[in-house]
Amino acid sequence: xxxxxxxxxxxxxxxxxxxxxxxxxxxxxxxxxxxxxxxxxxxxxxxxxxxxxxxxxxxxxxxxxxxxxxxxxxxxxxxxxxxxxxxxxxxxxxxxxxxxxxxxxxxxxxxxxxxxxxxxxxxxxxxxxxxxxxxxxxxxxxxxxxxxxxxxxxxxxxxxxxxxxxxxxxxxxxxxxxxxxxxxxxxxxxxxxxxxxxxxxxxxxxxxxxxxxxxxxxxxxxxxxxxxxxxxxxxxxxxxxxxxxxxxx
Numbered sequence: 001x002x003x004x005x006x007x008x009x010x011x012x013x014x015x016x017x018x019x020x021x022x023x024x025x026x027x028x029x030x031x032x033x034x035x036x037x038x039x040x041x042x043x044x045x046x047x048x049x050x051x052x053x054x055x056x057x058x059x060x061x062x063x064x065x066x067x068x069x070x071x072x073x074x075x076x077x078x079x080x081x082x083x084x085x086x087x088x089x090x091x092x093x094x095x096x097x098x099x100x101x102x103x104x105x106x107x108x109x110x111x112x113x114x115x116x117x118x119x120x121x122x123x124x125x126x127x128x129x130x131x132x133x134x135x136x137x138x139x140x141x142x143x144x145x146x147x148x149x150x151x152x153x154x155x156x157x158x159x160x161x162x163x164x165x166x167x168x169x170x171x172x173x174x175x176x177x178x179x180x181x182x183x184x185x186x187x188x189x190x191x192x193x194x195x196x197x198x199x200x201x202x203x204x205x206x207x208x209x210x211x212x213x214x215x216x217x218x219x220x221x222x223x224x225x226x227x228x229x230x231x232x233x234x235x236x237x238x239x240x241x242x243x244x245x246x247x248x249x
Contacts, residue, residue, distance in 0.1 A: 076122055076219075077122075078229050114201075119144075133243065140246050144216050154178065156176065160207070173203070
């Protein structure tokens, strides 16, 4: 253990920091430490009594980064159809302010979903996290499920992974899976590391399969799961930690 970097007499006991972050009871956190399942700044801490400054160290439990800054709030919303990705809309369309009114913190949405696209939207008051997640250089993956017009051919995944040329440059899917083909429509899952405007719709339209319905089901390590349209929930400290890892923080 790098004693001078980790152990700070004026800091807070590590088990208390973990308990405050929602990892578990103080006793459970002590057990995790003694079992060698906790790392601080990449080093295993297996002795009780270690004190840390939670704002200046990176803490992991079982390899998962733990968010310990209680001043930051990050939530996920299942954005309903017809809602615009702004906090208010001069045209009077439904906006995000309705869903976050319960929180006193001023939240910012990470990227956008067009009004017709539903699904996972992250909002946070952590400006650095938001910028990192949204910036294309970090390439945080996003997964969409699209109902498209027409019966797609089995070579569609290969075609999208090879890339298609759009007006604003080429785009390439990281992964693509055909989920279902019925009648005159198909269901496909597409993973991208880009976030250009209406990129999934334009990509699928380019290959002859206009999007009929579109939902984002995953952003980095965070999944939509069974959340209902309009439902919002706070991310756990471990989930925020995973987001920070994905963003390179």
